[in-house]
Amino acid sequence: MSLKMWQTYGGVGYASVGYDTVTGELGERMNSLGLPPIIQGGMGAAVSSWTLAQTVAKEGQLGVVSGTALETIVARRLQNGDEGGHMREALAHFPYPEVAQHILDMFYLPEGRGGKPYRPMRRISIKAHKEHDQLAVAANFVEVWLAKQAGTGKVGINFLEKLQTATPAALYGAMLAGVDAILMGAGIPREIPQLMTDFAQGKSGHLSIDSDRPSGIDAPILEFDPLESFGTAPELPRPAFLAIVTAEVLAGYLARNEVTRPDGFVVEHFTAGGHNAPPRRMQDTETGYGPLDEANIDKIRAVGLPFWLAGGRATPDAVADAINLGAEGVQVGTLFALSRESGLLPVYREQMLQAARDGKLKVRTDHRASPTGFPFKVVELPGTAGDESVYKARPRLCDLGYLRSSHINDANKVTYRCSAEPDEPFLKKGGEQEELAERICLCNGLTAAVGLGQERADGYKEAPLLTLGSTTGDVDAMLQEFPDGWSAVDVVNRLLSGIEMAAN
Numbered sequence: 001m002s003l004k005m006w007q008t009y010g011g012v013g014y015a016s017v018g019y020d021t022v023t024g025e026l027g028e029r030m031n032s033l034g035l036p037p038i039i040q041g042g043m044g045a046a047v048s049s050w051t052l053a054q055t056v057a058k059e060g061q062l063g064v065v066s067g068t069a070l071e072t073i074v075a076r077r078l079q080n081g082d083e084g085g086h087m088r089e090a091l092a093h094f095p096y097p098e099v100a101q102h103i104l105d106m107f108y109l110p111e112g113r114g115g116k117p118y119r120p121m122r123r124i125s126i127k128a129h130k131e132h133d134q135l136a137v138a139a140n141f142v143e144v145w146l147a148k149q150a151g152t153g154k155v156g157i158n159f160l161e162k163l164q165t166a167t168p169a170a171l172y173g174a175m176l177a178g179v180d181a182i183l184m185g186a187g188i189p190r191e192i193p194q195l196m197t198d199f200a201q202g203k204s205g206h207l208s209i210d211s212d213r214p215s216g217i218d219a220p221i222l223e224f225d226p227l228e229s230f231g232t233a234p235e236l237p238r239p240a241f242l243a244i245v246t247a248e249v250l251a252g253y254l255a256r257n258e259v260t261r262p263d264g265f266v267v268e269h270f271t272a273g274g275h276n277a278p279p280r281r282m283q284d285t286e287t288g289y290g291p292l293d294e295a296n297i298d299k300i301r302a303v304g305l306p307f308w309l310a311g312g313r314a315t316p317d318a319v320a321d322a323i324n325l326g327a328e329g330v331q332v333g334t335l336f337a338l339s340r341e342s343g344l345l346p347v348y349r350e351q352m353l354q355a356a357r358d359g360k361l362k363v364r365t366d367h368r369a370s371p372t373g374f375p376f377k378v379v380e381l382p383g384t385a386g387d388e389s390v391y392k393a394r395p396r397l398c399d400l401g402y403l404r405s406s407h408i409n410d411a412n413k414v415t416y417r418c419s420a421e422p423d424e425p426f427l428k429k430g431g432e433q434e435e436l437a438e439r440i441c442l443c444n445g446l447t448a449a450v451g452l453g454q455e456r457a458d459g460y461k462e463a464p465l466l467t468l469g470s471t472t473g474d475v476d477a478m479l480q481e482f483p484d485g486w487s488a489v490d491v492v493n494r495l496l497s498g499i500e501m502a503a504n
């Protein structure tokens, strides 16, 4: 990610595109994009699974599935016996039955794994790989298709710009299932609008990859060609594209050119869960963030595109405030992550709720944990990777590799590395010693949090890594009303009461 870009471009707005807000029944309020006021934020990996997104979509709001690592998630659910048959049901609707059958042959274990490790997965690279692309398309199709069994409810999918090599095939799979919105953060998604347009027109799509490379060598281009993968390339409906930004400068930069212009924005505060944009500069606060990192909402509004506010916006007052600032509504994560429909294993959800009840829920902004280099919100819970003794005891190993960066040398040879991988290969491939310190393996930690963690042949089990937003006041306020926990429907109703407040 080019942080310089983030900081350099000014927020020069262009003429407002003008759109109507049609207010019908409360909860049916939609804007010109056909999107409702409440967005249940995408939460990887599989915290915002199809179950959560479907529940929210049924309530008339935007349910967003996480598009992170879905090929691993779906392959592992199949290896666990596919309880309820949902993966198989969705695969039966995949338009390419021979590909669906191949996936079942590869991964489906009717009796489960019997304690054996999950099958190794091919790690993504800057080169297209037909079999892996087919799996990625099918897995993203499955998650969106299942979420969309919510009748007319709207469903979005969330991708991380940083995971560039995973994006084209994943995006195509989501579009094949008729996804209504694509939401992307953790970087500058300038090529995504064009990629979506190309896929909608039945063309192949391209994405340039930010490989570290000598000057004079062009950025590698990753192509996903539906014709090559499936022998046919139908025209598809083009979803809305919402770029997740933290500052008006990035919103202005993206909106200025029609090639990069999204349909709207989610403006995410640095208190939001998961990854955060780095602070403009480290400030003398507990988190390193401060006044410099507050988005200028007047300037965002002046850009003229619909926007939603995210990060600590989960009380009725905060929702009403967002509407009064000119937002369409809010995107909320933490309260949905803690709801009964979230993909988090119930035992971890309950431990976090209990910590909140005891006044001990602690979320730190960790500037070192994520190998992406972005700050990451880590829940400090004993026994999880957020506990120093647990992550330090973990033998380093990189077997999923979603966060690997690519490096091209003078001889045009490509190597991949992740600063959470074992020291020796990392250094051999040209990595710097200081990059290794305090990194947590997000891939394994986050999959363990949703009950899909690897169990290695020597009996080692991956510990979970938990993330939440740092506005724990939202959780405390919700607990006042729902001391025993809540459903996603309760969250939606609470947020809608904020919309009602703003309307009165």
Ligand SMILES: Cc1cc2nc3c(=O)[nH]c(=O)nc-3n(C[C@H](O)[C@H](O)[C@H](O)COP(=O)(O)O)c2cc1C
Pocket: 040, 041, 042, 043, 044, 045, 047, 066, 068, 158, 159, 160, 184, 185, 186, 244, 268, 271, 272, 273, 274, 275, 310, 311, 312, 313, 314, 331, 332, 333, 334, 335, 337, 467, 468, 469, 470, 471
């Ligand atoms: C468990 C969890 C995982 C998250 N993962 C992602 C993610 O993969 N991609 C993303 O863009 N945002 C992610 N987020 C951010 C949410 O989508 C949302 O913007 C944010 O949580 C809103 O702030 P709140 O938690 O204070 O409501 C995550 C948040 C949580 C709580």
